[in-house]
Amino acid sequence: MISPQDFLVNWNEEIYGLIHYNEKIIHSFSFSKETKDFLIKAGFPESAPPFLTFESADNGGGIRLSEIQNELGTMYDKFIYFGFTDSGNPICIDESKSQLVYIDYDNKNKVVLINSTIEKFAESLLVYVEFIREVKAANGRKAYIEKNIPKGLVEWISSALRKIDAAALTEGCFWTEELGSFSE
Template identity: 35%
Template sequence: MILPEEFNNKWDVSKDGPLIKFNYKDLMSKDFSDEVKEFLSTGGLPETPPPYLEFTSSQPLLRPITKVFNMPEEFQKYWFLGSTGSGDPICIIEKQENIVFLNNSDNYKEVFINSSINQFAECLLVYSRMIDKAIEVNGEDAFINNEIPEFVIIWLKEELERIDAKCMEKGYFWFTEIENLYE
């Protein structure tokens, strides 16, 4: 599992954009493990990483989604981090600490992304590297034009499975992202 410092060193800020780091003092009162607090304050999250995710609106505080959006109390265990390209809220689940998104076109049904914030960050890192590999082979517009060589997709799938085997189960976020690369 990637450590926050390692993630910082591997994330290419000049190419992939800045990292948002949370204030550790603000996280102290939150009911998350020290590992999550350390990752968010030291490692951070990329501001707008592929595949079309956004974490800019998560600043300055990690908040329950019920405080961000007008949602019923049963969603209180979800803490808002950012959103998908479709506007689905990406959240960390209190106590469990899984990363999920809430599918706004399916009554905010929970869709699993990763088992931990560390694994989520590492998956973002390898997804970004997949784009680099595709560009090396098929040119600058390879990702935009969905011209990703099959061997690169296979590499990505193997890396995602290595990082978090559960994330590649059918219907989950990363499984769907891999399927989309074949379209």
């Protein structure tokens, strides 16, 4: 599992800036020790492929989802909001499990797993950035956006993500949906 320090060394902060969270705010939640350490020492990227955006505490990140979406009800109290997907769905950490998830507004507010832990998410982002770099090297600057991706690279990223977090590649999960979009 990647440490916050290793993530900081390997993440290209010049391209994808980082958001750091206040220790006091993070310690107010019942996250695992590892999740708290990662958020305090490394944080989240401001943005990251595939089209994810994270928000600082000043912009609404690091609060209970039910505080910003009170129509969701108390069953969503355990979700701490940190950002959103390209579709505007909130990215949260499930406080009870320390899993990174998003709430799919278009699918009856279904909870969709992104990664089992924040560390596995960080590792997944690093290999995904490498995947995009390889796609562009193989098929040109616009290849990723145009989904012009060699089958071998799709197989490579699928295998790499599965090694990091097999649960995140089960049916209905974020990474499975993302990789499935390359075969449409």
